[in-house]
Amino acid sequence: MVITQTAEEMSHSEQLRHSWVANAAAWRDAVRGQQIESRRLVTDDAIVQTVMAQRPQTVLDLGCGEGWLARRLAVEGLAVTGVDASKPLIEAAEELGHARYVLASYEEIVADPLVTGTGFDVVAANFSLLDDRVEALLAAVASVLSAQGRIVIQTAHPMFSRGEHDYVDGWRVETFDSFNGNWVESMPWYFRTLESWCRTFDAAGLTLEEIREPMHPSRGVPASIIFVCSRAA
Amino acid sequence: MVITQTAEEMSHSEQLRHSWVANAAAWRDAVRGQQIESRRLVTDDAIVQTVMAQRPQTVLDLGCGEGWLARRLAVEGLAVTGVDASKPLIEAAEELGHARYVLASYEEIVADPLVTGTGFDVVAANFSLLDDRVEALLAAVASVLSAQGRIVIQTAHPMFSRGEHDYVDGWRVETFDSFNGNWVESMPWYFRTLESWCRTFDAAGLTLEEIREPMHPSRGVPASIIFVCSRAA
Numbered sequence: 001m002v003i004t005q006t007a008e009e010m011s012h013s014e015q016l017r018h019s020w021v022a023n024a025a026a027w028r029d030a031v032r033g034q035q036i037e038s039r040r041l042v043t044d045d046a047i048v049q050t051v052m053a054q055r056p057q058t059v060l061d062l063g064c065g066e067g068w069l070a071r072r073l074a075v076e077g078l079a080v081t082g083v084d085a086s087k088p089l090i091e092a093a094e095e096l097g098h099a100r101y102v103l104a105s106y107e108e109i110v111a112d113p114l115v116t117g118t119g120f121d122v123v124a125a126n127f128s129l130l131d132d133r134v135e136a137l138l139a140a141v142a143s144v145l146s147a148q149g150r151i152v153i154q155t156a157h158p159m160f161s162r163g164e165h166d167y168v169d170g171w172r173v174e175t176f177d178s179f180n181g182n183w184v185e186s187m188p189w190y191f192r193t194l195e196s197w198c199r200t201f202d203a204a205g206l207t208l209e210e211i212r213e214p215m216h217p218s219r220g221v222p223a224s225i226i227f228v229c230s231r232a233a
Numbered sequence: 234m235v236i237t238q239t240a241e242e243m244s245h246s247e248q249l250r251h252s253w254v255a256n257a258a259a260w261r262d263a264v265r266g267q268q269i270e271s272r273r274l275v276t277d278d279a280i281v282q283t284v285m286a287q288r289p290q291t292v293l294d295l296g297c298g299e300g301w302l303a304r305r306l307a308v309e310g311l312a313v314t315g316v317d318a319s320k321p322l323i324e325a326a327e328e329l330g331h332a333r334y335v336l337a338s339y340e341e342i343v344a345d346p347l348v349t350g351t352g353f354d355v356v357a358a359n360f361s362l363l364d365d366r367v368e369a370l371l372a373a374v375a376s377v378l379s380a381q382g383r384i385v386i387q388t389a390h391p392m393f394s395r396g397e398h399d400y401v402d403g404w405r406v407e408t409f410d411s412f413n414g415n416w417v418e419s420m421p422w423y424f425r426t427l428e429s430w431c432r433t434f435d436a437a438g439l440t441l442e443e444i445r446e447p448m449h450p451s452r453g454v455p456a457s458i459i460f461v462c463s464r465a466a
Contacts, residue, residue, distance in 0.1 A: 167448070
């Protein structure tokens with residue numbers, strides 16, 4: 001039997017999407033209980049500061065999950081729209097309110113970017129670009145940016161998240177073994193080198209404006225990487 | 234006694250410059266004898282390919298040393314100017330010819346960028362930005378680029394050259410212990426995080442267009458990083 005590469009990638013992507021439905025309750029409790037140390041110590045503040053540094057009035061929280069970032073930015077006075085493909089996570093977000101929430105998959109956003117609204121000063125993707133193909137999604141959300149709008153992406157730092165693997169693009173698996181709670185499924189996620197991220201931005205018609213490397217307070221290395229992109233001139 | 238930070242940095246920078254005079258013969262022999270494995274296997278070809286990908290007619294080889302890159306690009310049909318602050322290295326380069334060579338320090342280039350000529354399609358800096366302050370130099374060479382010109386910088390990859398140090402900017406020391414030859418002095422060099430490189434480009438009025446990570450064929454990690462920058466619009 002020949003398994004084509006396309007078929008294999010489809011199953012990773014599908015499993016990725018499904019895991020955010022299956023694990024929705026565990027994820028909601030992990031985030032709301034501040035159970036993830038790197039988020040509590042570093043990356044939550046880092047994404048908020050980077051978004052606020054763009055001085056936005058309106059933000060699209062792309063892959064908002066249970067909505068913590070949308071709520072935090074709303075408290076800062078911003079008008080926030082959160083969008084996610086996981087119905088139970090959008091329902092959890094709506095329970096706490098503060099922002100407008102839209103249930104839509106990334107495929108639906110690509111098909112019709114206006115499903116989320118338009119004119120956003122910032123599109124923030126906080127650890128939510130986990131699929132192997134994100135160019136079309138980035139191009140779609142770039143089309144709903146305001147004139148000077150920015151896309152802010154926080155993700156696993158390529159240099160400090162490769163584990164035992166060579167430094168090459170490829171699917172990895174998050175098992176949630178180090179998390180508390182009832183995790184039903186593992187989550188495939190796509191590791192991308194720095195070069196690959198930059199190629200992705202270029203393919204999406206974006207210019208890389210800034211890179212931030214929020215440092216872990218005790219580990220001596222960054223806890224994440226943040227890319228700030230604009231639409232290419 | 235109080236040693237000010239400025240005085241300490243000056244001494245690193247001065248020692249850096251002096252090492253390229255003191256070690257000139259050892260460096261010339263190491264390069265011409267193809268003694269540096271990562272250069273032989275990966276990074277020499279990587280800089281040539283990246284420069285040629287810009288389809289230039291004229292190139293400034295910034296910190297050209299004994300001139301190997303200038304010669305290689307000249308063989309490709311390009312008009313190349315090499316500039317270096319080390320008199321013995323410029324003399325070694327002139328012995329083999331193929332390009333125009335200019336003896337000038339980075340300070341002299343900052344004071345008068347036209348000392349190297351102007352209208353370059355590419356300025357290439359191959360492992361030659363080793364000082365702690367390079368913004369003014371990059372702004373100076375950006376001013377002698379042609380309209381669509383690019384600055385191509387190959388340097389130690391921030392993620393794979395920090396050794397035992399934390400991932401923070403700071404002076405490091407190359408002792409040349411792993412090299413053959415008569416090395417007279419160690420060379421201080423300034424380690425820069427990825428975020429710091431990007432801030433440097435921004436401060437120099439540059440836009441980061443591309444990142445390349447030339448892979449070492451057997452180590453599973455990049456042998457270097459290459460930045461391609463344009464003048465910010």
